[in-house]
Amino acid sequence: MHTLLLLLSWTALAVGIAGSAAVVADNLILGYRQPVKLMELVWPVTALYIGPAAVVAYWKWGRPRSHQWRQRHGPPPKRPRQADFLIQLCHDGSHCALGTILAGAAVFAIGIDTSGGKRWVEYTSGYFMAVAIGVVFRYSAEAQRRRRRIWAAIKAFARADLPGVSAFELTLFIWLALAEHAIFPAAPLHSIPVYWFFTQIGLIAGFIAAWPTNLWLAHHRIKAEPPDAFE
Incomplete structure (x- = not known):
């Protein structure tokens, strides 16, 4: 059982890294740069867990939004509203994925022991890291629109992004806790590929769980534009 789990975990990790590298290479090597630079981080991070x-x-x-694509093919086709909505979800998911990665790395570097029911330390730090990253993303977006007000970025994040990010994170934490203590209690979560494999599943579940939250925000025009709408 452990051998199969390790094989699945390494495969999922390899597929995620390969997909992320393909997007990065297309942006940085082939020259299909995104007009909104944040999307050059959002797309690869999304590929890490969705593949x-x-x-x-x-x-x-994403690629048709680049200047190089427009030069070769003309204006990009109009995206359906469903695509804009999914990109918003990818944006929220990138906060959570990056928060999880950075929090896990920080906990490991500091040497905090998360065994014996202390995994909440990693969960809590992952949530606050995701929130911090979300605020930085909002500030960067405001700066691209020639606005540099940190309080405006915090308010915009709290109003439009925090509900979706919280739904993502809560679903991820519930899944990881259930996987560790109920569904797969014997799984070697100390192994990085296994832990990331379980995290991938949790992030995909979070993507689905954040769907209704973002639908509500879009319906009430609280979150009305995709992250790459301002060029």
């Missing part, structure tokens, strides 16, 4: 589906979405909806 080939994120690469296909980037190819269909």
Whole structure:
């Protein structure tokens, strides 16, 4: 059982890294730079946990936004509203994925022991890291629109992004806790590929769980524009 789990984990990790690297290479080496630079981080991070589906979405909806694509093919086709909505979810998911990665790395570097029911330390730090990253993303977006007000970025994040990020994080934490203590209690979560494999599943579940929250925000025009709408 452990051997199969390790094989699945290494495969999922390799597929995620390969997809992320493909997007980065397309941006930085082939020159299909995104007009909103944050998307050059959002797309690769999304590919880390969603894999080939994120690469296909980037190819269909992200790549045509680049200046090089427009030079060769003309104006990009208009994206459906569903695509804009999914990109918003990818944006929230990138906060959570990056927060999880950075929090896990920090906990490991500091040497905090998360065994014996102390995993909440990693969960809590991951949530606050995701929130901090979200605020930085909002501030960067405001700066691209020639606004540099940190309080405006915090308010915008709290109003439009925090509910979705919280839904993402809560679902991820519930899944990881259930996986560790109930579903797969014997799983070697101390192994980085196994822990990331479980995290990938949790992030995909969070993507689904944040769907209704973001639908509500979009319906009430609280979150009305995709992250790459301002060029």
